[in-house]
Amino acid sequence: MSGKRRSVSIAIENLLEPAQHFPSGDDGVWRNHRLIWKQPASWAPQLTAWLTPGFRSDGLRRLKPGIFRDLGWDDSDWSRVLEKCLTADIAYHADKLAEAFEHAIVRTYHGCRTTDAGIYHREGLRTHDRALMTERLRNIVEAYPELQYVKARLPEAIAAIDSRLDIGRLYVVADDQSLLRHAAHYMIYGSEWISAVLGFHRHVLKKTGTPTLLQIDLPLATVDSATRNEFAVKILREWTRLACNQPDWSAPIDFTFTLRTNIPPAWIVGHSHPKELADPLERYSVYRVSTPECLQCQA
Numbered sequence: 334m335s336g337k338r339r340s341v342s343i344a345i346e347n348l349l350e351p352a353q354h355f356p357s358g359d360d361g362v363w364r365n366h367r368l369i370w371k372q373p374a375s376w377a378p379q380l381t382a383w384l385t386p387g388f389r390s391d392g393l394r395r396l397k398p399g400i401f402r403d404l405g406w407d408d409s410d411w412s413r414v415l416e417k418c419l420t421a422d423i424a425y426h427a428d429k430l431a432e433a434f435e436h437a438i439v440r441t442y443h444g445c446r447t448t449d450a451g452i453y454h455r456e457g458l459r460t461h462d463r464a465l466m467t468e469r470l471r472n473i474v475e476a477y478p479e480l481q482y483v484k485a486r487l488p489e490a491i492a493a494i495d496s497r498l499d500i501g502r503l504y505v506v507a508d509d510q511s512l513l514r515h516a517a518h519y520m521i522y523g524s525e526w527i528s529a530v531l532g533f534h535r536h537v538l539k540k541t542g543t544p545t546l547l548q549i550d551l552p553l554a555t556v557d558s559a560t561r562n563e564f565a566v567k568i569l570r571e572w573t574r575l576a577c578n579q580p581d582w583s584a585p586i587d588f589t590f591t592l593r594t595n596i597p598p599a600w601i602v603g604h605s606h607p608k609e610l611a612d613p614l615e616r617y618s619v620y621r622v623s624t625p626e627c628l629q630c631q632a
């Protein structure tokens with residue numbers, strides 16, 4: 334037996350061993366199960382067990398777990414690598430997995446700026462209400478003397494930002510790594526719409542509150558089946574990458590769930606306050622948070 338074959342055999346055993354605790358091919362492994370993208374231990378063994386009946390008889394030898402493939406984490410070719418060891422195509426398995434995910438829960442994140450994250454724990458998180466946001470914007474403009482010029486021209490400034498895309502919507506992401514690295518402005522300035530209306534005056538938004546990252550356990554039954562399907566494809570690719578390349582890091586996916594209903598308090602399971610963020614609106618310069626605590630943290 335060559336060294337490569339032996340290492341594949343060991344890697345197959347290592348892949349299957351954590352999965353043996355779960356029934357093979359059973360959608361029930363996802364029922365009320367919470368998965369956390371960047372903690373593969375929370376979903377990869379279940380996915381191995383779930384996929385097992387879909388493997389060709391020599392499927393795992395074709396997959397060659399433990400053998401490095403020179404593919405980026407976001408390369409769609411991971412689907413091709415997985416497909417080689419399955420009896421049906423990736424679209425079939427993604428559809429089936431998306432159906433099974435209907436009863437799963439995924440840890441998601443939402444970035445905001447607040448003086449008290451306790452509000453979210455008590456009241457939940459609401460979709461974008463333009464009337465409410467406009468009132469908040471007026472209050473901000475009233476509060477800062479340096480915004481008198483903006484105050485006089487507020488209707489024009491609001492009209493100039495005519496995006497209505499966010500209205501009635503709420504966005505959460507499956508991975509906080511991408512949010513922290515590339516979209517920290519949600520935490521530095523809070524509302525993207527208010528920040529856009531204020532333009533370069535947005536710096537006043539840094540005078541109150543603190544950057545906050547909310548953790549939300551989102552039941553996947555609340556998202557549409559097309560989004561569940563996209564998520565299923567991502568997780569199948571990541572499973573394949575983990576099985577083959579055995580990295581010690583998880584892929585920093587940029588994956589957004591768009592919700593059209595409020596998030597109840599029970600789904601908000603925690604929050605944290607980053608101390609340093611790269612500001613995408615300031616050429617990714619480092620923004621250091623002077624008070625990385627909210628009222629709830631101080632209580």
Ligand SMILES: [Zn+2]
Binds near residue numbers: 450604606
């Ligand atoms: Zn806090």
